[in-house]
Amino acid sequence: AQKVTQAQTEISVVEKEDVTLDCVYETRDTTYYLFWYKQPPSGELVFLIRRNSFDEQNEISGRYSWNFQKSTSSFNFTITASQVVDSAVYFCALSEAGGGNNRLAFGKGNQVVVIP
Amino acid sequence: EPEVTQTPSHQVTQMGQEVILRCVPISNHLYFYWYRQILGQKVEFLVSFYNNEISEKSEIFDDQFSVERPDGSNFTLKIRSTKLEDSAMYFCASSERGQETQYFGPGTRLLVL
Numbered sequence: 303a304q305k306v307t308q309a310q311t312e313i314s315v316v317e318k319e320d321v322t323l324d325c326v327y328e329t330r331d332t333t334y335y336l337f338w339y340k341q342p343p344s345g346e347l348v349f350l351i352r353r354n355s356f357d358e359q360n361e362i363s364g365r366y367s368w369n370f371q372k373s374t375s376s377f378n379f380t381i382t383a384s385q386v387v388d389s390a391v392y393f394c395a396l397s398e399a400g401g402g403n404n405r406l407a408f409g410k411g412n413q414v415v416v417i418p
Numbered sequence: 419e420p421e422v423t424q425t426p427s428h429q430v431t432q433m434g435q436e437v438i439l440r441c442v443p444i445s446n447h448l449y450f451y452w453y454r455q456i457l458g459q460k461v462e463f464l465v466s467f468y469n470n471e472i473s474e475k476s477e478i479f480d481d482q483f484s485v486e487r488p489d490g491s492n493f494t495l496k497i498r499s500t501k502l503e504d505s506a507m508y509f510c511a512s513s514e515r516g517q518e519t520q521y522f523g524p525g526t527r528l529l530v531l
Contacts, residue, residue, distance in 0.1 A: 335517055347461070347509060347522035393461060397517060404449060404516045405463040405474055 305329060306396050308409035315384050316417050323379045323412045325394030331355075333399040336370065336377045337406065341391040350392075353377065384416045420444045422523035424510050430529045431500055439495045439526045441510030450493045451511040451520060452485065454478070461509065467493065468516070500530045 307326045315321045327336065338350040351361065353370050361368045365382045381388050391413050395406040423442045431437050443450050452464040465475040467485055484496045493512075497504055507527050511520040 337519070339522070345507060345527075346524045347511075349519055349521060352519045395461075399517055404451070404466050404513070404520075405476070406451075406453070406461075406520060407463070408461040410460045 305407045306394050306409035308394055308412050310412050311410070312413040312415065314415045314417060317386060318383050321381050321384055321388075321414060321416075323381075323392050323394075323414070325377045325379065325409060327375050327377065327394070327396045329375075329396060329398050331398040335397040335399070337395040337397070338368070338377075338379050339393045339395060339408075341393065341411070343390070347393070350379075381414070384414075386416050386418050389414060389416045420446075422510055422512055422521055424508075424523035424526050426526060427524065428527045428529075430531065433502060433530055434499050437497050437500055437528065439497075439508050439510075439528070441493045441495070441523055442491050443493055443510065443512030444514075444521060445491070447512035447514050447521075449473075449513045449516055449518075449520075450485075450487070451513075452495045453509045453511065453522075454506040455509065455525075456506045464495070497528075500528075502530050504528060505530045 305328050313321055334355045336353045340348045340350055351368055358370050367380045369378045391411040393411045394409045397406050425440045450467045453461050454464055455461045463476050465479045465485055466473045482498050486494050507525045509525045510523040513520045
């Protein structure tokens with residue numbers, strides 16, 4: 303069963319527009335961790351944020367913000383005033399604490415294309 | 419800032435050959451991981467390693483794969499007899515503790531011909 307769903311495959315926006323990436327997760331654990339990673343065209347995976355299941359506070363970091371809602375099992379990511387450098391694939395990932403597992407289960411990713 | 423490094427960045431090999439992918443995790447990290455990403459697809463977990471043994475492995479990580487920490491700094495992934503479908507980007511990652519953030523290396527792009 304897919305644990306992390308990122309429904310939007312590719313999203314194109316014009317520079318300076320906002321873009322929101324949806325992430326829906328599935329777990330039976332009460333303790334879990336959610337992540338977002340960025341994969342630019344160069345291919346590396348860049349950590350953006352980690353959130354534990356007990357911390358539902360939304361977070362803002364510069365032009366990036368995250369909205370965590372346990373009631374809907376969602377951890378959405380918004381880029382405000384997008385720039386060309388934001389063009390990348392963005393992955394949402396889940397780590398479940400139960401059983402001592404540390405593996406990250408990734409979604410399929412959102413390809414964001416920012417058009418100048 | 420400390421980072422995970424991986425060598426080589428690219429590797430081309432013939433089907434049936436053995437390959438060893440190398441990683442140097444962040445020095446104070448205790449948990450090490452390998453993931454792979456087939457071109458255009460999502461990142462998939464292969465194996466996690468802690469205290470000199472495998473702590474978890476996925477169904478992808480069959481007998482053709484093995485991991486080792488040969489010394490205090492390197493962490494390797496060996497594929498004994500490569501298949502065409504092993505062609506992928508292989509990422510090493512490390513974390514300070516379990517459930518902490520995993521930091522990824524730049525990846526090794528493996529092409530099996």
